[in-house]
Amino acid sequence: MAAAPSSNSAPVILVFGDSLSAGYGIPRESGWVSLLQQRLQQRGLPHRVVNASISGETTSGGLSRIAEAVRSHQPSLVLVELGANDGLRGLPVEQMQQNLNKIIATNEAAKARTILIGMMIPPNYGPRYTxxxxxxxxxxxxxxKLPLVPFLLEGVAGNASLNQDDGLHPRAEAQERLLDNVWKVLAPALKIAP
Structure with missing residues (x-):
């Protein structure tokens, strides 16, 4: 497999998420973020993917890290995949939105475009919260006015054969599907054919 582009001039795609992007419970190279780098290379695209995802991260944790992340990596594009842990902990949706607003504003100030990756939580949290x-x-x-991946786990959530025993984290076999869900939105943002 070819090495990731190392040129400092290569545009950086920063993936800023939680365990779903950090590759919890699977080899890191099997995660959808690593597969994204491979797909970009296979298509001859120069982008360098930086994975700044941390398992267990909430939007408030992400907010505390985003300024340093965009300063040090200088991305042209940031894929923000945060919120699942806020939901699992039942944190106020308004607080989550405020944190994501500030993360998006930080990206904009750094001249980095944002793609928002959406999440859904199961109905057992009650209809209003859900x-x-x-x-x-x-x-x-x-x-x-951001591109949105409606639901990262589309086609994977609720499928026991594609999820680890905890029922929350996708297996390695599901990672290509996660990438496909992101790619549908990312490809047009990069002005390439899906």
Whole structure:
């Protein structure tokens, strides 16, 4: 396999997420972020993917890290995949949205475009919280006119054969599907054919 582009002039795609992007429970090279670098290389694209995802990260944790991440990596594009842990902990949706707003604003100030990666939580959190949480990503994307991946786990969530025993984290076999979900939105943002 070819090495990732090392040129300092290569545009950087920063993936800023939680365990779903950090590759929890699977070899890091099997995760969708590593597969993204491979797909870009296979298509002859110069982009360098930097994975700044941390398992267990919430939007408040991400907010505390984003300024340093964009300063040190100088990305042209940031894929923000945060919020799942806020939802699992039942944190206020308004707080999550405020944190994501500030993360997006930090990216904009650094001249980096943002793609927002949406998440959904199961209905056992109650209809009001679930609907508010699930709709918050579309609201943010519309407010900021951002591309949105509606649901990272589309086609994977709820499928026991594609998830680890905890029922939350996708297996290695599911990572290509996660990448496909992201690619549908990323490819047009990079102005390449899906």
């Amino acid at each position: 609907q508010s949480f699930n709709g918050s990503f579309r609201e943010l994307a519309e407010a900021h």
